[in-house]
Amino acid sequence: MNRVVRPNRRALLSSALVGTVAALAGCSSTEAQTPTTSASPEAPPTTPKAALERLMEGNQRWAQGDPQAPNRDPARRQAVAQEQKPFAAVLSCIDSRVPPELIFDVGLGDLFVTRTGGEAVGPVVTGSVEFGPLTSGTPLIVVLGHQRCGAIKAAYASLHDGETLPGNLPEVVTALQPAYEQVAAAEGNDPIDAMIRAQIELAANGLRSSPDLGPLVAKQDLAIVGAYYSLDTGAVEVLSGAPS
Ligand SMILES: [Zn+2]
Incomplete structure (x- = not known):
């Protein structure tokens, strides 16, 4: 074997392209330099109000069956490969029908997503x-809960029966117990849905009272929003904490 290792022309070309895209994306100080080939050249929002508006606009497109699926192309992948600056963090359920990037019609590098059963929280979460x-x-x-949450339903059954x-799974149940206790006494028509909504508020309030996040909320540098997703309609309803 007398094989000469030679750079492949296609590889050279593609690495030059990658370099160009990376150079465009590498300048993090200016948001306007998102590659023009990306499906969403819009700059990421930087205020709580603008961030929520971006998510709710995306959810409206999703619910209407007209998603743009922005920021999901190879150019976007390259643009965020070295550095990310998501404009929102979402705490949601593991449920397969509630993927935050889809239901808010955003893409790669747009969200920090933490998912647990029923948005159960603990120190790591x-x-x-x-x-x-x-x-x-x-x-x-x-904090995004959703209609017919299986984790909440299972926790309710475990605690009720x-x-x-x-x-x-009992660890998840224990984490959801405060929400159960809030609705168990009320004996309403739909205790599962009431528990879903209670858990959203408890998790959001817990984050708002965090000694680290609380001051950011007080300064209006951060908003912590509780929201409910309808499996039937695809719409997200803001329950609490919307920035003014
Ligand atoms: Zn769920």
């Missing part, structure tokens, strides 16, 4: 949600 706001000034956190769940 809270730390993960805090990551964006505390390290890179992410202006918005959305004394069902024992397998594996580590």
Whole structure:
């Protein structure tokens, strides 16, 4: 074998292209330099109000069946490969029908997403949600619960009927117990949906009272919004914490 290793022309060309895109994206000080080939050249919002508006506009497109699916092309992948600056953090459920990037019609590098069963929180989860706001000034956190949440339903059944769940699921149930206790006494028509909404508010309030996030909220540098997603309509309803 007397093989000469030669740079492949196609590889050279594509690496030059990659270099150009990376150079465009590398200048983080100016948001206007998003590659023009990206589906969404819009600059990311930097205030809580603008961030929520961006998400709700995207959700409206999603709910109407007219998503733009922005920021999902190879140019965007390259643009955020070295550095990310998501404009919102979302704490949502593991449910397969509630993927935040789809339902808010955003793309790669737009969101920090933390997902647990029923938005159950604990120190590791809270730390993960805090990551964006505390390290890179992410202006918005959305706690997103949803209609017919299986995790909430299972937790309700476990606590109401004394069902024992397998594996580590009882840890999730324990984390959701405060929401159960809030609705158990009320005995309303739809205790599962009431528990879903209670959990959204409890998780959002817990984050708002964090000694690290609270001051950012007070200064209006950060908004922590509670929101509910309808599986039937695809629409997100803001429950609390919308920035003025
Ligand atoms: Zn769920």
